[in-house]
Every structure is written in C-alpha cells, then in structure tokens.
Amino acid sequence: MTQNDPRQTPLAQSLPATVPFVAPERMEELRGAAFDARLGANELSFGPSPKALAAMQAALAGVWKYGEPENRDLRLALAAHHGIAPEEITVGEGIDGLLGNLVRLYVNPGEAVVTSAGSYPTFNYHVAGFGGVLHTVPYKGNFEDPEALIAKAQEVGAKLVYLSNPNNPMGSVHSAETVEAMIEAVPEGCLMVLDEAYTEFAPARSRPELDTSDRRVIRFRTFSKAYGMAGARVGYGIAHRSVAQSFDKIRNHFGVNRGAQAGALAALADQTYLAQTLERVAEGRNRLAQIAQSNGFVPLPSASNFVTMDCGRDGDYARALVTALDSHGIFVRMPGVAPLDRCIRVSVGLPEELEIFAERLPLALADLA
Amino acid sequence: MTQNDPRQTPLAQSLPATVPFVAPERMEELRGAAFDARLGANELSFGPSPKALAAMQAALAGVWKYGEPENRDLRLALAAHHGIAPEEITVGEGIDGLLGNLVRLYVNPGEAVVTSAGSYPTFNYHVAGFGGVLHTVPYKGNFEDPEALIAKAQEVGAKLVYLSNPNNPMGSVHSAETVEAMIEAVPEGCLMVLDEAYTEFAPARSRPELDTSDRRVIRFRTFSKAYGMAGARVGYGIAHRSVAQSFDKIRNHFGVNRGAQAGALAALADQTYLAQTLERVAEGRNRLAQIAQSNGFVPLPSASNFVTMDCGRDGDYARALVTALDSHGIFVRMPGVAPLDRCIRVSVGLPEELEIFAERLPLALADLA
Structure with a gap:
C-alpha cells in the first residue's frame, strides 16, 4: 500500500501502484x-543468434563506457535493412519504453486514446500514466476490429488509436490491405500506433509496405521477440521523420544498454x-x-x-x-x-x-x- | 531540423531537439x-569488478528472458548493504532515467525547480521536458551554494531543489553537516534531490547518514561511476518509502537490462x-x-x-x-x-x-x- 506524497502532481497522486x-x-x-x-x-x-551472443559478450569489455546516445550504428543498419532513412527510426528501451514516450508526446491530460478491450495492458498503463482517457472497443471474434477502432477514434476525437498486428493476446493477424485501409481512415489529428512486435512470425502479406512519407502511423518493432533478446531491452519505432525525431526531445538519451546495442546490430545481421x-x-x-x-x-x-x-x-x-x-x-x-x-x-x-x-x-x- | 507535429502536446512542440x-x-x-x-x-x-563481468557474461544465456521487473534481488542486496528496507529503494535505467521520472512525479507544468547554474544539464533537460520552470543560483566559488539554493527554493516555491554532492563538474564536496543543514532547511512542499553519483569517491564525512524516515530528500546513486558499469544503465534512488514506491506508478517496469541486474548485484558484492x-x-x-x-x-x-x-x-x-x-x-x-x-x-x-x-x-x- 503506497502512501501518497501530497507534493506530487495531482495526476501522480491519482495513479494506482499496480504494475502491468x-x-x-x-x-x-x-x-x-x-x-x-x-x-x-x-x-x-x-x-538469440550465437552471433548476437558473441557480440554482447565482446561488448562487455566496454561496459565501463556509456552507450552511444543516438543509437546511430543500429539506426543505420535498421535503415539499410528496411530501405528507409535513419532519421525515420527511433530506438528505445523496448517497445514499452517507446510507448510511454509516444503517449507523453501526443496526449494531453484528459485527451482520448482508443484501443481494443483486452489488448496490450502496458499501452493502457502509459495512457493512464499521462492522464489520457482510454476508450475501448470490443474484439470482433478473435480479431481486433479496425472499423470499430476508427469509428471510436472519430467519435471521441482520439489522439492515438492502437492496433497490434499480429495481435497479442489472441495471435490473430490482419492482412496488409486491412491495415492499410485502417491507416487511410485515421481521423485528422490522430496518430495510428501499429504495434508489430510479433510481425516477423507472421506472413509477409500481413505487413503493409513501409511508407515513411505517411504521417498517420508509427510502427513499432522489437528485438525482444523473434530476435530473442527480451532481456536486452531494444525496440524501435518507424515513422515519418517529424514523428520519429520528436522522441529525441524527451527520451533518456543514454538509456539503451551498450551491449544491447551491439547485440541488436549482430542479431539483425544474422537473417x-x-x-x-x-x-x-x-x-x-x-x-x-x-x-x-x-x-x-x-x-x-x-x-x-x-x-x-x-x-x-x-x-x-x-x-x-x-x-x-x-x-x-x-x-x-x-x-x-x-x-x-x-x-x-x-x-x-x-x-x-x-x-x-x-x-x-x-x-x-x-x-x- | 525537426519539423513540428501539430498533433503533439503544446509542451512537446515547444521543446527543442537539443540533446544533453x-x-x-x-x-x-x-x-x-x-x-x-x-x-x-x-x-x-x-x-567493473571481474566478478561483475563474469555475472554479466553468465547472464547472457538468459538474455531471451525479460528482466525481473521489480529489480527485487538487487533491491534486497542494496537494502542489506545500506541497512535500509527494499521498499525504500527504486531502481532505474541510470540516474538520468530516474531524474526524468522524478520530475514527472513532482512537477506540474509551470512549477518551479531550483538548481545551480552550470550543474548537471540532464536534470535541467528533464525539468524542461515536463514543462517545469528552472531557476538557478550561482556557485559560490567552486561549490554549489546550499544557502542560496534554499533561499531561491523558498522565494519561488520550488517543488524540487537539486544538489550534487560531490559536485559535477567542479569536483567539490560539502560536508555531511552542510548537507544535513540543507535538508533541515528544505521548504515545506519541496523535495531535495541529492545526486550522489560520485559519492563512493568522496570521504565518508561527506555522506549524511541514510535516514529514510525523512520525506524531505531523495538520494541517487549509480553503478555507472565507481562500479564502472556506465554502459549497463543501473541507478537507484533512496528515499522514504512513500517517495520511492511512487516510481512504480509510472516507470518502465521491464526497462532494466537483465544482464545489468546481475552485474550490479555482483559488483555490489565485490567491495x-x-x-x-x-x-x-x-x-x-x-x-x-x-x-x-x-x-x-x-x-x-x-x-x-x-x-x-x-x-x-x-x-x-x-x-x-x-x-x-x-x-x-x-x-x-x-x-x-x-x-x-x-x-x-x-x-x-x-x-x-x-x-x-x-x-x-x-x-x-x-x-x-
């Protein structure tokens, strides 16, 4: 039972001490x-790949040094891998950390955010943590319901609308066409949060082409799932550069572990x-x-x-x-x-x-x- | 040059893209x-200690697992080391990350924070990042000036007042008595932020006794300096449990690298x-x-x-x-x-x-x- 500190912000005092x-x-x-x-x-x-393990082991000799705060080598490699520019990528301490910073950038206290009832709790945790108001729509069978999500986002004037594809916890996946149609329908003033933590496991036809000229969506990927490095804490966001670079205004610049940077680079190289x-x-x-x-x-x-x-x-x-x-x-x-x-x-x-x-x-x- | 995204909060749009x-x-x-x-x-x-390196190397075999989100083993060991309770300790991704969460917990936009002109820039970065208003006082010679800091905190009604002891960038240190007198003088409604990142290098007479019954101060320590693990990203805060536990409301629970947890534990054990x-x-x-x-x-x-x-x-x-x-x-x-x-x-x-x-x-x- 945490006792409140009356010096804290009203929002901080109102938050429960529950963990995701x-x-x-x-x-x-x-x-x-x-x-x-x-x-x-x-x-x-x-x-992870033995090459990633070897890279992390080799990096231990340099653990006395701070990690490189721009995550530059990794962003360059990810940019080459995805055929986009490094300025269109932001790296952070897992998708969890990136979601927190995303909510901080976009959601004023009292503003609306839309997700599916039963989808990723940590996203909801961050929305609550910045005073956002979460609106949910039900799943349609075992699938998140893009049309209902968009309709709700329009109805409540959402700043963010969240879709995971593939979906956790149901494992279901929408086609690229369905996701693209959802992106096309994102209301003005809203950003779509496309959580693709599990995308490497999914068929290619579920992945829309990366289009970083599109300001309507940010896509999140991670080294925690298919790359097998959950304990390392490396995730990244892909977006229009005006969205991706804005994370630099608020993120913990030296937050990514130095060995994790090296491991992610090696894991990515071992396709x-x-x-x-x-x-x-x-x-x-x-x-x-x-x-x-x-x-x-x-x-x-x-x-x-x-x-x-x-x-x-x-x-x-x-x-x-x-x-x-x-x-x-x-x-x-x-x-x-x-x-x-x-x-x-x-x-x-x-x-x-x-x-x-x-x-x-x-x-x-x-x-x- | 980052282009603004008009969907973002006014605060986010107002922030520069400069890095610390x-x-x-x-x-x-x-x-x-x-x-x-x-x-x-x-x-x-x-x-770091060869034992810390060995622990981090051994931990690589488990890098596919998420780190333990309560940092429980490390908090138990730190509690034993310092003679306090684990509930009086919060662990995060370096002091930098903890400072960000601290400002988030305490500072409403427009509220005042006090530090010394020329002291730690990353603290100032986080104050700006949450819309706080930073007030500075000059150093007195090569020392931060506790009396001036307190006087300014009183004058502006500060939520936080920052002191590093030893001080970075000057290397100077105040006696425990001076720091204790500053804690005694912290105005009602204000929390003193005592950054002790370098304290292990300093004489013992510069460290006030840890008194976690005192709600007026939070003290930050790190494994980045004397323990030689800057690239691992492990810092911790020591405070009254009502202060320390409040970080659980907002932090990135899985944010600390799993190997870093093991390394810090081993480093602490090798005095x-x-x-x-x-x-x-x-x-x-x-x-x-x-x-x-x-x-x-x-x-x-x-x-x-x-x-x-x-x-x-x-x-x-x-x-x-x-x-x-x-x-x-x-x-x-x-x-x-x-x-x-x-x-x-x-x-x-x-x-x-x-x-x-x-x-x-x-x-x-x-x-x-």
Whole structure:
C-alpha cells in the first residue's frame, strides 16, 4: 500500500501502484520453486543468434563506457535493412519504453486514446500514466476490429488509436490491405500506433509496405521477440521523420544498454538465424495446436510465437486452469478481459517444455474436474 | 531540423531537439579517428569488478528472458548493504532515467525547480521536458551554494531543489553537516534531490547518514561511476518509502537490462574491488593534479573520479583548449556556464591515458599561444 506524497502532481497522486504484469520470477517465489516450463511471457526460448551472443559478450569489455546516445550504428543498419532513412527510426528501451514516450508526446491530460478491450495492458498503463482517457472497443471474434477502432477514434476525437498486428493476446493477424485501409481512415489529428512486435512470425502479406512519407502511423518493432533478446531491452519505432525525431526531445538519451546495442546490430545481421527461428517457432505452434486439440481445446490460428487456446468455458474456468498449471510447474498467461478470457495463451518454448506441457495439461484439467 | 507535429502536446512542440551531450563516438566520427585518451565522460576506465563481468557474461544465456521487473534481488542486496528496507529503494535505467521520472512525479507544468547554474544539464533537460520552470543560483566559488539554493527554493516555491554532492563538474564536496543543514532547511512542499553519483569517491564525512524516515530528500546513486558499469544503465534512488514506491506508478517496469541486474548485484558484492578502484582513482587524481600544475593550471580539490583544472583565463580560452586537445586525440569536457567555464574537466583514465594527456597538453597549449 503506497502512501501518497501530497507534493506530487495531482495526476501522480491519482495513479494506482499496480504494475502491468506479475513477473514469473515473483510467481516462482510465491510457489517456492522454479517453473519447469516458462511459456507465459512470449519470449523466444531458443535464444538469440550465437552471433548476437558473441557480440554482447565482446561488448562487455566496454561496459565501463556509456552507450552511444543516438543509437546511430543500429539506426543505420535498421535503415539499410528496411530501405528507409535513419532519421525515420527511433530506438528505445523496448517497445514499452517507446510507448510511454509516444503517449507523453501526443496526449494531453484528459485527451482520448482508443484501443481494443483486452489488448496490450502496458499501452493502457502509459495512457493512464499521462492522464489520457482510454476508450475501448470490443474484439470482433478473435480479431481486433479496425472499423470499430476508427469509428471510436472519430467519435471521441482520439489522439492515438492502437492496433497490434499480429495481435497479442489472441495471435490473430490482419492482412496488409486491412491495415492499410485502417491507416487511410485515421481521423485528422490522430496518430495510428501499429504495434508489430510479433510481425516477423507472421506472413509477409500481413505487413503493409513501409511508407515513411505517411504521417498517420508509427510502427513499432522489437528485438525482444523473434530476435530473442527480451532481456536486452531494444525496440524501435518507424515513422515519418517529424514523428520519429520528436522522441529525441524527451527520451533518456543514454538509456539503451551498450551491449544491447551491439547485440541488436549482430542479431539483425544474422537473417539466416532468424529464418531458422521462424521455422522452429512454426513447428512449436503446430505442436501446441496438437496438444490443444487432444485436450478438447480449440487452438486459434496464430501468426505469433504463441498459441491461444479456446478452453470452451468461461473466464473463471480458464483462470482456474492457469492456476492449476502453475501448481504443475507450468507458467502460462491468459487474456484479461471477457470474452477473450475463455482462452489460455501458451508461448512456443523449447520442444522439451512443450512435452512437459503436453504431459501436465491433462493433470491440471483433471484437478479442475 | 525537426519539423513540428501539430498533433503533439503544446509542451512537446515547444521543446527543442537539443540533446544533453554530444557523444564521444559522434566526436570521433567528426574528427575521423578514435580518441587516444577518453577522459571526458567521467567513466571508470578500469572497468567493473571481474566478478561483475563474469555475472554479466553468465547472464547472457538468459538474455531471451525479460528482466525481473521489480529489480527485487538487487533491491534486497542494496537494502542489506545500506541497512535500509527494499521498499525504500527504486531502481532505474541510470540516474538520468530516474531524474526524468522524478520530475514527472513532482512537477506540474509551470512549477518551479531550483538548481545551480552550470550543474548537471540532464536534470535541467528533464525539468524542461515536463514543462517545469528552472531557476538557478550561482556557485559560490567552486561549490554549489546550499544557502542560496534554499533561499531561491523558498522565494519561488520550488517543488524540487537539486544538489550534487560531490559536485559535477567542479569536483567539490560539502560536508555531511552542510548537507544535513540543507535538508533541515528544505521548504515545506519541496523535495531535495541529492545526486550522489560520485559519492563512493568522496570521504565518508561527506555522506549524511541514510535516514529514510525523512520525506524531505531523495538520494541517487549509480553503478555507472565507481562500479564502472556506465554502459549497463543501473541507478537507484533512496528515499522514504512513500517517495520511492511512487516510481512504480509510472516507470518502465521491464526497462532494466537483465544482464545489468546481475552485474550490479555482483559488483555490489565485490567491495574489495571497489576499495581497489578508489585507490587507483586517488592515484589518478594525484597524477592529474601534477599534470595541471606543471602546465600552470590550478587543479581543484576533487572528491570524484575527475579533476577540474582552472586554466586561469576565460571560457573562450578553455573552449579553444578543449578543441585543441580534441585535435591531439584527447577527449575532455568542460563546464558550460561562466565563471565555471574557465576550467576543463579531466576524468581519471588509465595510467597510460594520463601520460598521453601529460604529453599532449603542452602541445595543445602551444597551439593556442
């Protein structure tokens, strides 16, 4: 229970002390043992490219130096990779950190922001943290609903409208055409936030061409998912240079870890490893779908490194299942909002972790019966 | 030249795109060669404890996992080290990142903040970034002036009043008694920001006892200076728990690099290495003082890992000297504000770097003659 400090801003005093996620490390502490399968945070259990690991190891000798504050080498490499200019890229401490700065740049207290009910909680956390007013629209089945998002953005005069593609927590993905149509429909005065954290796992036809002449959208990518470096904290935004460069006005310039800069550069250069990763993840998704089916669940089609499984009952049942899996040594998460919360969300872990899941899911289900 | 985005907040649009510091890497790019001596960023050229390096290397195997978002192990170790509670500590991406969140928590747009003219620019950057109004008082000789800071804080109704002890860029330090008297005098409604980034280099008699029952002050420490891990990005704040815990309402919970968490923990545990570091830095300070004197400069007494040298002329002369040193392969910085800008600031580097400095300073001075 945090006591308020009356010297703080009214906004700061009004904020709850809740955190977006309870960490698996804390859950392990509570349960008194490590998980046997860490399948809840959509991490890449295979880890990053050995070349990225080697680069991070080599960078340790220079850890006494501050990182380069413009993230220049990485932005140059990303620019070459994407065929855009380095001024159209901003790098930060993960997409989470970038989302915070984005909200800070765009949202005055009391202004409206639109997202889907049940989508990424950390975005919502930052909107609340800067005093924005969050408006949500429901999913349409297992998909975020671009038309409803745009209609709501128009209705409330939103400064930002958020779409993740692929979507977390459902794993669904829209086509490039659908996303492009949403960008075309963004109301005047609003910026579309296209969170593509999982895009490397998705088919190319889900990715609109990068068009950095378009001021209506900022797209976020990360080294935390397909590149396997969640602990390093490197994400980036792609946008018109007037949008991308504005982050320089407020960001923590020396905030990115020096070794992480080197690791991201090496990871990006190893596209062969990325291709192998995508194959392994696809195999894992198939295996998870099998496991779901053989337990009577419906595996939702996934364009990500996780499979969301419709348990066919209500949120209370799924929550009880997550708890039962915890007691069997398995860490998974689930969507937080009805009706998505009829599902559990299982990350592609190592093959042996998936076999542990296959073995213990029936035991957890039996506990609930 | 950044173009404004009219959708952004008036505050964001009003901010300049200037950055607190030009990085040595960018200076090297401009001069077309690496520096022979990197003595400008107050880094610890000796690097961190080998045990910290080993911990960070071992942590690479887990870089695919997000860091633990509560920084719990590190806070527990820091609490034990300092004899306080973990709830009285907040960890962030360096003191820079913590200062940004502090200003966000305390300063409404238009509210007053007090610091010394010529003190830490990144603090000022964050005050401006949240729309605070910065009021400055001059140094008293080579010292920040606690009485003037408090008087100004009272006069303008400041929300925050900043003191660095030891001071950067002058290297001067106040006694614990002086700092305690300043804390006692902090006006109602104001929080004192005591930046102790360099405190490990300073005599113990400059450190007030930690009193986390006192809501009038927050103290910042870092692993970037005496612990030699500037590139890792780990700093922490020590305060009454109502102050320390409020950071949890707004911070980037997964912002600290996972390896950096492990490295900081190991660095803290190796106090023997820290003691060796302090000896080596003291030797380096002595050598820098000799070099200053043999070139007709006055080395200011330093409680830090740098020596500020009074060149005995004006700011234009010192700026020309910094440029001349750059052309001779030496990176140093200097205070930005008169009358402090009669000085150059030279970090304790490796012994061989100091000999390069000793050899080339006369050449740079000859260029100016």
